[in-house]
Amino acid sequence: MAGGILLRLQFKLGDEPPPSxxxxxxxxxxxxxxxxxxxxxxxxxEDYVEAIADAIDQHGVCRAVDLVxxxxxxxxxxxxxIKRLERDGLVTxxxxxxxxxxxxxxxxxxxxxxxxxxxxxxLKKLGVSDQTAAIDSEGIEHxxxxxxxxxxxxxxxxxxxx
Amino acid sequence: MAGGILLRLQFKLGDEPPPSxxxxxxxxxxxxxxxxxxxxxxxxxEDYVEAIADAIDQHGVCRAVDLVxxxxxxxxxxxxxIKRLERDGLVTxxxxxxxxxxxxxxxxxxxxxxxxxxxxxxLKKLGVSDQTAAIDSEGIEHxxxxxxxxxxxxxxxxxxxx
DNA sequence: ACTGAAACTTAGCCCCGGCTAACTTAAGAC
DNA sequence: GTCTTAAGTTAGCCGGGGCTAAGTTTCAGT
Ligand SMILES: [Mn+2]
Ligand SMILES: [Mn+2]
Ligand SMILES: [Mn+2]
Ligand SMILES: [Mn+2]
Numbered sequence: 001m002a003g004g005i006l007l008r009l010q011f012k013l014g015d016e017p018p019p020s021x022x023x024x025x026x027x028x029x030x031x032x033x034x035x036x037x038x039x040x041x042x043x044x045x046e047d048y049v050e051a052i053a054d055a056i057d058q059h060g061v062c063r064a065v066d067l068v069x070x071x072x073x074x075x076x077x078x079x080x081x082i083k084r085l086e087r088d089g090l091v092t093x094x095x096x097x098x099x100x101x102x103x104x105x106x107x108x109x110x111x112x113x114x115x116x117x118x119x120x121x122x123l124k125k126l127g128v129s130d131q132t133a134a135i136d137s138e139g140i141e142h143x144x145x146x147x148x149x150x151x152x153x154x155x156x157x158x159x160x161x162x
Numbered sequence: 163m164a165g166g167i168l169l170r171l172q173f174k175l176g177d178e179p180p181p182s183x184x185x186x187x188x189x190x191x192x193x194x195x196x197x198x199x200x201x202x203x204x205x206x207x208e209d210y211v212e213a214i215a216d217a218i219d220q221h222g223v224c225r226a227v228d229l230v231x232x233x234x235x236x237x238x239x240x241x242x243x244i245k246r247l248e249r250d251g252l253v254t255x256x257x258x259x260x261x262x263x264x265x266x267x268x269x270x271x272x273x274x275x276x277x278x279x280x281x282x283x284x285l286k287k288l289g290v291s292d293q294t295a296a297i298d299s300e301g302i303e304h305x306x307x308x309x310x311x312x313x314x315x316x317x318x319x320x321x322x323x324x
Numbered sequence: 325a326c327t328g329a330a331a332c333t334t335a336g337c338c339c340c341g342g343c344t345a346a347c348t349t350a351a352g353a354c
Numbered sequence: 355g356t357c358t359t360a361a362g363t364t365a366g367c368c369g370g371g372g373c374t375a376a377g378t379t380t381c382a383g384t
Contacts, residue, residue, distance in 0.1 A: 030234030033209070036301040037372090040202065044341075047195070065361060072192030077342055079363065084340080096349065096362060123310060127323050132309045139198040143301030147294045148285060160322035161289050199342085206371075227331060239372055241333065246370080258332060258379060 036143065043142045046112040047071070048081060049090055052099055053109035061098040115149055116141045122152040198305065205304045208274040209233070210243060211252055214261055215271035223260040277311055278303045284314040 051070045055062035067078045082099060085091045090105035101109060119141045123133035144152070155161070213232045217224035229240045244261060247253045252267035263271060281303045285295035306314070317323070 029213075029232045032297050032300045033233050035297050039301050041340090051191075063361075068361095070191045071195050073341085074343065075362065076344080076364085080341070123313075125323075126310070126313045126317070128307075128309050128313050132307055135194050135197050136305055136307050136310050138194045139201050139305030140302050143298055143305075145290075145294055145298050147290050148288070148298050151285075151288045151290050155288070160324065161287075162322070203370090225331075230331095235371085236373065237332065238334080238374080242371070 039142045044081060045085060045088065045090060046108060046142060047138075048085055049101060049105045049109040050112045050116065052091065052101055053106065053113065056101070062100075063098050067099075112141070115144060118149055118152050118156065119144055121156055125156060201304045206243060207247060207250065207252060208270060208304060209300075210247055211263060211267045211271040212274045212278065214253065214263055215268065215275065218263070224262075225260050229261075274303070277306060280311055280314050280318065281306055283318055287318060 048067065051067055052062045055066045055070075059066070064075060064078050064082065067082075068075050071078070082091060082093060085105070086093055089102055090108060092100045092102060116137060120133050120137035123137055123140075124130065128136070210229065213229055214224045217228045217232075221228070226237060226240050226244065229244075230237050233240070244253060244255060247267070248255055251264055252270060254262045254264060278299060282295050282299035285299055285302075286292065290298070
């Protein structure tokens with residue numbers, strides 16, 4: 001039995017290609033772009049649950065037409081996207097009814113909103129206009145790692161480094 | 163005659179939904195997301211010309227296989243992408259030959275590289291690890307406006323604000 | 325000159341996230 | 355109660371950017 005477990009461990013370790021950690025300083029470009037692609041794969045879901053949560057906070061309910069206006073896309077596009085969100089367990093819907101967030105959707109919305117707020121506030125603190133901070137943060141937020149988010153929070157709470 | 167011109171102006175003004183400029187402080191969410199989508203539309207081209215320029219600088223030439231390794235995608239994907247770049251006037255190719263940059267491609271590569279460098283250096287100055295700066299900047303770079311890029315440059319050259 | 329391996333190409337498939345057009349449903353005005 | 359209209363749905367299309375599998379070309383080593 002223990003042998004079986006050991007075998008699994010060995011396989012897992014051997015699976016990691018070249019450890020990359022004891023690097024000679026060279027970059028690992030491949031992994032970098034994989035992360036960017038993975039960020040983009042979750043981006044629409046994050047923006048939608050955030051918008052849905054906002055609409056519910058402001059109007060008590062989120063209708064598809066709210067998302068149509070928010071994202072400046074067509075009703076058909078919103079419908080398709082909501083179907084994917086439902087498939088992925090983030091929202092529930094019924095025909096002609098408002099969109100509801102699942103527990104998972106609600107959690108993702110809170111996290112996304114918090115991260116978005118931090119990034120936007122950080123850009124403002126950097127000195128860019130409110131308008132630019134709003135625009136740039138909408139894309140940047142999805143590529144900000146925990147570590148970078150922490151650095152931005154630190155600046156907001158404790159001022160600039162050094 | 164003056165009446166005709168006035169009419170045109172009135173129509174144009176009436177056409178813009180609510181002007182948004184003399185705003186009461188409310189956001190214009192739709193335009194924000196349009197910008198993010200437009201950023202993504204040029205993202206792959208920017209990363210490719212940058213990678214092609216790097217390969218040429220380092221090996222004198224850029225082969226498709228270099229891009230396969232750099233982006234961790236298949237040869238087929240690189241081929242498809244290169245075709246789009248050629249269609250868009252950024253590269254030239256011939257069968258089984260290295261990829262060459264057009265003047266436009268070269269220009270875009272320089273701009274993208276410079277912007278990427280600034281973003282990555284800024285993140286490092288913020289205090290995140292080299293590895294995180296490399297990863298996060300790869301996605302962030304495409305969403306950084308001129309204004310935000312300027313703010314980052316200022317920090318790198320003149321230190322933190324306040 | 326031959327041959328095997330690496331590089332490249334092509335065909336065909338997939339999902340995502342946009343769109344238009346046509347239709348259906350739900351609700352409020354009357 | 356009807357009817358208008360806004361909201362929602364559905365079908366079908368497109369391009370982007372991934373993939374696999376199978377075939378072709380180039381080139382180095384012998
Ligand atoms: Mn957001
Ligand atoms: Mn966003
Ligand atoms: Mn992005
Ligand atoms: Mn990039």
